[in-house]
Amino acid sequence: MTNDFFPDGTEIAEFFYDGSIPLLHEYGKRYVITDYGIKNDNEVHTRKIQELIDKIHLNGGGCIVIPKGIYKTGALHLKQGVNLFIEEGGTLLGSDDISDYPVCETRIEGETCLYFPALINADSVDGLKIGGKGTIDGNGIKSWQAFWIRRKWNPDCTNKDEQRPRLLYLSGCTNVVISGITMQNSHYWTNHIYKCQYVKFLDLKILSPKEPIKAPSTDAIDIDVCMDVLIKGCYMSVNDDAVALKGGKGKMANLLPENGSNQRIVIEDCKYGFCHSCLTFGSESVHDRNIIMRRIRVDSGFNLIWLKFRPDTPQHYEFCKVCEVDGQTDNFLNVYRWKQFAERDTIETPSYSKANDFDISYCDVKCKRFYSMSELGEDFDIKRFALSDICVQANEKGSCPEFIKEVNVTLTID
Numbered sequence: 169m170t171n172d173f174f175p176d177g178t179e180i181a182e183f184f185y186d187g188s189i190p191l192l193h194e195y196g197k198r199y200v201i202t203d204y205g206i207k208n209d210n211e212v213h214t215r216k217i218q219e220l221i222d223k224i225h226l227n228g229g230g231c232i233v234i235p236k237g238i239y240k241t242g243a244l245h246l247k248q249g250v251n252l253f254i255e256e257g258g259t260l261l262g263s264d265d266i267s268d269y270p271v272c273e274t275r276i277e278g279e280t281c282l283y284f285p286a287l288i289n290a291d292s293v294d295g296l297k298i299g300g301k302g303t304i305d306g307n308g309i310k311s312w313q314a315f316w317i318r319r320k321w322n323p324d325c326t327n328k329d330e331q332r333p334r335l336l337y338l339s340g341c342t343n344v345v346i347s348g349i350t351m352q353n354s355h356y357w358t359n360h361i362y363k364c365q366y367v368k369f370l371d372l373k374i375l376s377p378k379e380p381i382k383a384p385s386t387d388a389i390d391i392d393v394c395m396d397v398l399i400k401g402c403y404m405s406v407n408d409d410a411v412a413l414k415g416g417k418g419k420m421a422n423l424l425p426e427n428g429s430n431q432r433i434v435i436e437d438c439k440y441g442f443c444h445s446c447l448t449f450g451s452e453s454v455h456d457r458n459i460i461m462r463r464i465r466v467d468s469g470f471n472l473i474w475l476k477f478r479p480d481t482p483q484h485y486e487f488c489k490v491c492e493v494d495g496q497t498d499n500f501l502n503v504y505r506w507k508q509f510a511e512r513d514t515i516e517t518p519s520y521s522k523a524n525d526f527d528i529s530y531c532d533v534k535c536k537r538f539y540s541m542s543e544l545g546e547d548f549d550i551k552r553f554a555l556s557d558i559c560v561q562a563n564e565k566g567s568c569p570e571f572i573k574e575v576n577v578t579l580t581i582d
Contacts, residue, residue, distance in 0.1 A: 174432060174458040175487035175525060184434050187370055187400045189347045190297050195231035195251040199224055201239060208237030212263050217241050224250045234258040234302060242268025243333065246290040254302030254349055262287040262306045262333070262355070269333040275362045275392065277328060278417035278452030280426050286337035286360070296338070299347040306335045308355035308376070308383060315384050327385045332356045342366050352376065354386045358406065362392040363428075371401040374410075378442050383407040388443070390414055393428040400434075405441025405467075409448040409474070413459070417452035417481045429455040436462050443469040446497070449485045449523075450476030451506045459488040466495030471540075472533065474499075475523060476506035477548060483521040490527070496534040500560060503550070503569075505542045522549035529556045538579060539566035 172180045192198075204220050206213045217232070221244065224230045229249025236257035242265070246252065254260060263269075269284040276283045287306060290296055311332040318325050332355035338344060339362045347370040351358055358374055361367055369389060376386035388404040391397055392414040404410040416427025430453070440446050446469065447461050453476075466472065473490060477483060503523075538560055556575040563582050568574070 174460065175489045175527060176458055178432075178458060180434070181396070183366060183396060184398050187368070187398070189370055190299060190345055192253065195253050195297055195299075196249070197230035198233050198253075199230055200233045200235055202235055202237075206239060208239060210238075210240060212240050212242060212265075212268055214242040214244065214263070214268060218244055221245070221247060221250050234260050234300075241287070243270065243285040244288055245285075246288065246293060246296065248293050251297040252288070252299075253297075254300035254304065256301035258300070258302035260287075260302075260304045262304075262308070262335070264307045264310045266311075266331045266333070274337065275339060275360075275426075278414060278421070278427070283328065284331060284333045286334035288336045290338050290341055292340040293338075293344075294342045296341055296344045297347075298336075298349065299345070300349055303350040303352065304335060305352050306333075306354035306358075308332065308353045308386070309381060311355040312381050312383050316382070327356070330384075334358070334360050336360065338362070338364055338367070340364065344368065345370065347371055349373075350375065353383070356385055357387045357390050359388065360390045360392060361394050361397070363394065364397075365395045367394065367397045369397075369399045369402055372403070374402060374404045374406060376406040378407040387412050391430050391433060393430065394433075395429075395431045397430075397433045399438060400436050402438045403441065404438065404443060406443055408443070409445045410440055410443040411435055411446065411461075412448040413450070413453050413456045415453045415455060417478060419480055422454045422482050427454055429457060430459070431457045433458070434460045435464070436460070437464070439465045439467070440469060440495070441467050445469065445471040445474040445502075447472070447490070448474045448476065450483060451478050452481070453483055453485075454481065455484045456488075457486050461490045461493075463492045464494075466493065466497050466533070469497045471499045471502045472497045472535075473528070474502045474504065476504055477521050478506050481521070485523040486525050488526045491529045491531070493531040493533060498536045499540040500531075500533060500535045500538045500562070501528070502540040503542065504540070520547050520549070524550070524552045526553045527556075528554070529558065531558045531560070533559075534561045536563045537566045538562045538564070539568055539572075541567055541569055
């Protein structure tokens with residue numbers, strides 16, 4: 169097999185060609201939670217489940233198994249050698265009481281700070297497997313309701329102001345495979361990986377509603393200072409970005425050791441229901457390089473590709489390839505000056521940001537606007553965007569900026 173290449177000419181490694189789902193025996197010795205006094209009884213079993221995780225870790229590793237039924241818990245912390253398998257008909261249900269998620273130091277919205285852990289957490293674990301045919305359900309409806317009430321009272325409240333956990337947070341982990349399960353109803357971001365390498369999201373269903381209650385900021389997958397990530401065969405339908413690239417925010421964000429680049433990310437063979445964007449660069453991001461999104465189907469949503477430029481953060485988005493896209497969305501390409509939650513004292517003296525070498529091709533899409541562009545200003549340098557072999561049916565084209573070169577682009581205006 170001849171390997172393909174990333175947009176900058178780097179060869180795509182063998183890691184990205186293996187989309188196999190781990191078999192159950194690869195998870196290690198099975199520890200079924202019902203054998204350890206954990207019942208399907210609507211009680212919160214955080215302490216007992218964590219004690220079982222700790223026991224498996226001390227015994228040299230194995231697999232905690234969630235059988236058929238619904239088992240409620242607060243924040244859990246997986247450890248080295250401990251995998252998680254959820255059987256068909258089994259649900260790990262998150263508590264909707266924030267006190268079941270004790271505050272700790274974590275990474276959230278481009279900074280390391282005291283905040284709430286996720287439902288499932290792992291730090292510096294190598295070889296983690298999470299899978300099965302069951303469900304992890306965040307049980308987030310009460311926090312969604314509380315968020316929108318808070319917004320009515322204070323329209324400027326941030327996402328963090330409504331105290332709520334994520335569904336999954338991995339930091340410093342390597343060789344991770346998350347496969348097969350349904351991940352739904354997160355209070356906040358669904359999957360957040362930080363400073364991880366060699367991570368695969370395979371054949372997942374990632375869901376949160378846009379009605380009757382909008383699930384605010386329930387991004388499907390947030391990639392934060394990571395390298396070598398494969399997202400393959402997933403269905404994502406969430407009330408915010410599907411895949412968002414993050415990495416830090418603030419005037420000196422690019423110089424801080426806790427921040428950094430996302431590199432070598434492949435998103436392929438995925439299907440999107442509703443989302444705010446299939447692929448988002450930012451808003452809290454400093455550098456993204458060698459990003460591929462290909463062979464995808466989009467049913468609905470606001471944006472196919474969204475570049476968010478923060479006026480208070482230096483950002484560089486480069487070498488991105490998007491191809492073989494079919495479906496419909498409001499905006500095909502959205503390039504936006506993102507002022508929401510920016511540091512107010514730095515907005516008037518924005519950081520220098522740039523984007524270059526985007527290749528978008530072989531798309532057949534219906535949309536409301538082909539180009540949605542905000543005024544960026546002279547402190548933004550955007551160049552070498554190539555659109556080729558694209559067929560678009562749109563309500564309006566929008567203004568085509570000078571940095572875009574169109575080759576064999578067919579645009580039909582309704």
